[in-house]
Amino acid sequence: GESVGLHLPTLSVQEGDNSIINCAYSNSASDYFIWYKQESGKGPQFIIDIRSNMDKRQGQRVTVLLNKTVKHLSLQIAATQPGDSAVYFCAERMTGSARQLTFGSGTQLTVLP
Amino acid sequence: DTAVSQTPKYLVTQMGNDKSIKCEQNLGHDTMYWYKQDSKKFLKIMFSYNNKELIINETVPNRFSPKSPDKAHLNLHINSLELGDSAVYFCASSQSRGSNQPQHFGDGTRLSIL
Numbered sequence: 001g002e003s004v005g006l007h008l009p010t011l012s013v014q015e016g017d018n019s020i021i022n023c024a025y026s027n028s029a030s031d032y033f034i035w036y037k038q039e040s041g042k043g044p045q046f047i048i049d050i051r052s053n054m055d056k057r058q059g060q061r062v063t064v065l066l067n068k069t070v071k072h073l074s075l076q077i078a079a080t081q082p083g084d085s086a087v088y089f090c091a092e093r094m095t096g097s098a099r100q101l102t103f104g105s106g107t108q109l110t111v112l113p
Numbered sequence: 114d115t116a117v118s119q120t121p122k123y124l125v126t127q128m129g130n131d132k133s134i135k136c137e138q139n140l141g142h143d144t145m146y147w148y149k150q151d152s153k154k155f156l157k158i159m160f161s162y163n164n165k166e167l168i169i170n171e172t173v174p175n176r177f178s179p180k181s182p183d184k185a186h187l188n189l190h191i192n193s194l195e196l197g198d199s200a201v202y203f204c205a206s207s208q209s210r211g212s213n214q215p216q217h218f219g220d221g222t223r224l225s226i227l
Binding site for chain 1: 213217
């Protein structure tokens with residue numbers, strides 16, 4: 001079946017380094033993608049989104065890259081800080097799916113001092 | 114000033130009981146959702162309501178019954194609780210108008226069945 005998945009379940013980076021979290025999706029009919037951050041005991045928090053007609057979008061310290069050719073999505077976090085430690089989810093929405101999101105399995109990012 | 118709020122935050126109960134979780138959003142959104150997150154952090158949609166009408170109903174046991182009294186509220190009632198219902202349940206909301214409308218989540222209700 002079609003699914004959203006992540007290459008790595010865990011990622012550890014040194015404070016100050018850049019982080020890259022990857023996500024593979026298999027549904028070419030998806031038109032909208034979102035990255036969420038979930039801290040312990042909290043709900044998923046919106047970070048950044050991108051539509052399928054774009055290949056890059058930047059926010060504050062974060063950049064999302066979309067490669068539709070290989071169905072790959074990545075989240076880049078610049079100058080990673082201890083507060084960035086969390087589980088990161090990518091989510092996709094298929095065209096005409098009544099706003100339904102399909103979530104990936106999540107990547108645990110740990111920032112080392 | 115919480116945007117999406119759920120109550121209770123923790124719910125511990127015996128197998129076979131009936132319980133409800135409440136959700137309210139003050140974002141003015143017209144669509145609300147319930148998700149279940151299992152112990153491996155996998156998030157799966159259960160229900161979605163748009164303007165108080167059910168639009169998504171995934172394969173969920175009919176022991177789970179959502180109710181939307183108005184656009185700002187979506188409650189989840191669960192009958193005859195089972196051990197497998199233990200999970201974190203998240204409420205979310207979004208606006209249906211416009212193409213880029215992310216969902217905003219509450220902080221979850223951790224349900225533990227004894």
